[in-house]
Amino acid sequence: MSVEPVRLGFIGFGEAAARFAKDLNASGLTGIVAYSRTGANAPADDPVHATAAAASVELLKTPRAVCERASLIVSLTPGSAALPALRKIRRHLNAGHIYVDASTSSVKDMERAAEMLDGSARFVDAAVMDAVPIDGIRVLTVASGSHAEDFRSLLAPYGMNIKVVGAKPGAASAMKLLRSVCMKGLAALLLESLEGAHRYGITDVLVEDMARFIDGRPFEQVVKRFICGTAIHAGRRVHETSEAITLLRALGASTRMTRSTRAMLQEIAEMGLRERFDAQEPPAITPVLDAIVELKRAKLNAIEK
Numbered sequence: 001m002s003v004e005p006v007r008l009g010f011i012g013f014g015e016a017a018a019r020f021a022k023d024l025n026a027s028g029l030t031g032i033v034a035y036s037r038t039g040a041n042a043p044a045d046d047p048v049h050a051t052a053a054a055a056s057v058e059l060l061k062t063p064r065a066v067c068e069r070a071s072l073i074v075s076l077t078p079g080s081a082a083l084p085a086l087r088k089i090r091r092h093l094n095a096g097h098i099y100v101d102a103s104t105s106s107v108k109d110m111e112r113a114a115e116m117l118d119g120s121a122r123f124v125d126a127a128v129m130d131a132v133p134i135d136g137i138r139v140l141t142v143a144s145g146s147h148a149e150d151f152r153s154l155l156a157p158y159g160m161n162i163k164v165v166g167a168k169p170g171a172a173s174a175m176k177l178l179r180s181v182c183m184k185g186l187a188a189l190l191l192e193s194l195e196g197a198h199r200y201g202i203t204d205v206l207v208e209d210m211a212r213f214i215d216g217r218p219f220e221q222v223v224k225r226f227i228c229g230t231a232i233h234a235g236r237r238v239h240e241t242s243e244a245i246t247l248l249r250a251l252g253a254s255t256r257m258t259r260s261t262r263a264m265l266q267e268i269a270e271m272g273l274r275e276r277f278d279a280q281e282p283p284a285i286t287p288v289l290d291a292i293v294e295l296k297r298a299k300l301n302a303i304e305k
Contacts, residue, residue: 006029006071008031008072008074010032010036010074012075012078013059016102023136029158033065035061063089067092073098086099095120097121098124099121104127124169126148128140129179138161143164148167189257192253192258196251199252224284228281229281232273238266273292
């Protein structure tokens with residue numbers, strides 16, 4: 001039984017789409033097409049044409065042409081352009097198309113996109129989790145929606161690293177955005193901590209000590225220690241962060257992130273999680289998160305009454 005070859009098209013042909021296309025072509029996927037507004041209007045000597053040629057991609061003049069040539073369409077536009085791009089292309093889509101939105105968009109936008117295509121084409125919400133120029137098709141791409149497995153099954157044989165994370169459109173985008181809460185917040189915390197260390201003259205030894213702690217165990221254990229330990233020791237840690245704020249202020253360094261940390265620790269301490277868990281760290285993070293959600297919900301209900 002012969003398998004129909006994948007007919008892939010990109011909407012948006014920036015750095016990520018070009019690298020994906022180049023790697024997929026090297027893995028045997030041919031006939032890739034793409035449309036971008038810049039590429040459609042670019043003169044023959046524009047670098048976009050050289051980039052497309054290097055990736056064995058044919059640049060087309062319109063989104064409609066992409067729909068006519070491709071059955072799997074991956075949109076890699078800026079997040080703000082995701083819905084406008086879909087509005088322009090949806091009249092050219094049909095039940096034979098899989099439309100994958102891999103822009104960095106809001107969860108609400110992805111839910112709206114699924115509604116816009118309901119009954120006309122198969123929709124997949126996708127999120128690229130790391131740097132495509134560095135890792136290419138090996139980068140983790142998470143996908144959600146009832147047709148996410150279709151997307152995975154078409155491109156995984158060519159080496160694309162796709163993980164289905166949920167049946168509901170928006171789950172993939174939520175995963176990326178919620179991870180960003182940690183990753184971008186961690187960057188801000190490091191900047192604040194290391195600014196203070198730099199002012200004090202102990203940057204290298206502090207970096208070495210933090211690396212020793214993080215590198216000394218699997219990160220899942222670090223997560224468990226942070227969450228479960230905070231549930232029990234939040235009260236004591238309020239005092240420690242207060243002292244840290246005093247030091248940062250004396251050094252003339254930023255205190256914004258540490259003040260937010262102290263406020264959250266104070267909130268956790270006032271929830272009484274230490275008493276709830278009999279001063280013993282829970283064996284997993286789920287009981288802690290369940291308790292926090294339950295107590296916050298109860299507090300909100302009490303306020304609304």
